[in-house]
Amino acid sequence: MNNSKNVLRYIFGKGSISNLKSILDTRTEGDNYVVYFIDEYFKGNQILENLPITNKDEIFFVQTKDEPKTKGINLLRDNLLVKNKINPKAIVSLGGGCTLDTGKAIANLLKNPGNAEDYQGWDLVKNQAVYKIGIPTISGTGAEASRTCVMTNPENGLKLGMNSDFTIYDQLILDPDLTKSVPRDQYFYTGMDTYLHCIESLNGSYRNAIGDAFSHQAINLCREIFLSKDMMSDENREKLMVASYLGGCAIANSYVGLVHPFSAGLSVVFDTHHCIGNCIAMTAMDEFYPNELEEFWMMAKKQNVSIPRGIASSVSEDIYKKLYASTIIHEKPLNNALGDRFKNILTFEKVKEIFRKM
Numbered sequence: 001m002n003n004s005k006n007v008l009r010y011i012f013g014k015g016s017i018s019n020l021k022s023i024l025d026t027r028t029e030g031d032n033y034v035v036y037f038i039d040e041y042f043k044g045n046q047i048l049e050n051l052p053i054t055n056k057d058e059i060f061f062v063q064t065k066d067e068p069k070t071k072g073i074n075l076l077r078d079n080l081l082v083k084n085k086i087n088p089k090a091i092v093s094l095g096g097g098c099t100l101d102t103g104k105a106i107a108n109l110l111k112n113p114g115n116a117e118d119y120q121g122w123d124l125v126k127n128q129a130v131y132k133i134g135i136p137t138i139s140g141t142g143a144e145a146s147r148t149c150v151m152t153n154p155e156n157g158l159k160l161g162m163n164s165d166f167t168i169y170d171q172l173i174l175d176p177d178l179t180k181s182v183p184r185d186q187y188f189y190t191g192m193d194t195y196l197h198c199i200e201s202l203n204g205s206y207r208n209a210i211g212d213a214f215s216h217q218a219i220n221l222c223r224e225i226f227l228s229k230d231m232m233s234d235e236n237r238e239k240l241m242v243a244s245y246l247g248g249c250a251i252a253n254s255y256v257g258l259v260h261p262f263s264a265g266l267s268v269v270f271d272t273h274h275c276i277g278n279c280i281a282m283t284a285m286d287e288f289y290p291n292e293l294e295e296f297w298m299m300a301k302k303q304n305v306s307i308p309r310g311i312a313s314s315v316s317e318d319i320y321k322k323l324y325a326s327t328i329i330h331e332k333p334l335n336n337a338l339g340d341r342f343k344n345i346l347t348f349e350k351v352k353e354i355f356r357k358m
Helices: 016-025 046-050 070-082 097-109 184-202 209-226 234-252 259-270 274-282 290-302 317-328 331-338 348-356
Strands: 009-012 031-039 058-062 088-095 132-136 150-153 158-163 171-174
Touching: 009 016, 009 234, 016 046, 016 088, 016 132, 016 171, 031 097, 058 070, 058 097, 070 097, 070 150, 088 097, 097 132, 097 150, 097 158, 158 259, 171 234, 184 209, 184 234, 184 259, 184 274, 184 290, 184 331, 209 234, 209 290, 259 274, 259 317, 259 331, 259 348, 274 290, 317 348
Parallel strands: 009 171, 031 058, 031 088, 088 132, 132 171
Antiparallel strands: 150 158
């Protein structure tokens, strides 16, 4: 029986980012400076003028063209070590899933020896992380609520997070005003992450009443949002921020299924971003999630969003072998979806067939 943990504190509502200073002012542990990880999208943006940044603080603008790699996380940690900024009173992450995951990973590494790749797995982090605040600027990944921070290790082809109670944010600021400027297609792709990991959870074997409750509510909100006329209305952006948080809580109490491992394969081999990768992978899931796939297409059509096709329809045998290896390595979610004999179902030829349908 798991002893589950969720985010301890959150503030929700328009303009709630204005509470950041008062939250930081209450911090008495650590040295008197803050380390900020901010999505590079906001470099030079007016939003920075509203952050309580002082000349003692460290600011890193996180590039989001590529998803987090273990080497990049280690380099950020090393940068702080060189500057002797290893004991901040807080880490603040403002951005999407890549930025939120980066902040969580660095918070872990500053209090645990070794490198990022040493902690890819379940419950390998042993020491309490640096206090951290998450401020999502796009909704859907659930990174603000989950107990993991996903990164890719190109050396072994593993895309996996630091799954640990220590990875969970201590404080969230959920301000739907921050999602106004998200590009429309990206808003859909990222929002679908919530829908997809919740339907995977509900179709898996590692279910429980709490995880199911979070998943059902998140899915219901996604239906209200993506089957409405305007998914990006003020009301729907509020709903999606709630759905993202609930979806993150859902997956913290369960596991994903088939979509995410296949998406991880796309990410490792083609550097496909997580959320659009999930959408691409979902297009080939008619055998496993037929009703959910039909609803997925309804949502995409309603919002006039196109899903890229043909990414792996015709590649070399070596590429298919890499895709297979990068997919089949995700034992927990595949076991959740298909049982402990999942490798008998997902043979190389079967996996190749699925990728060719994308």
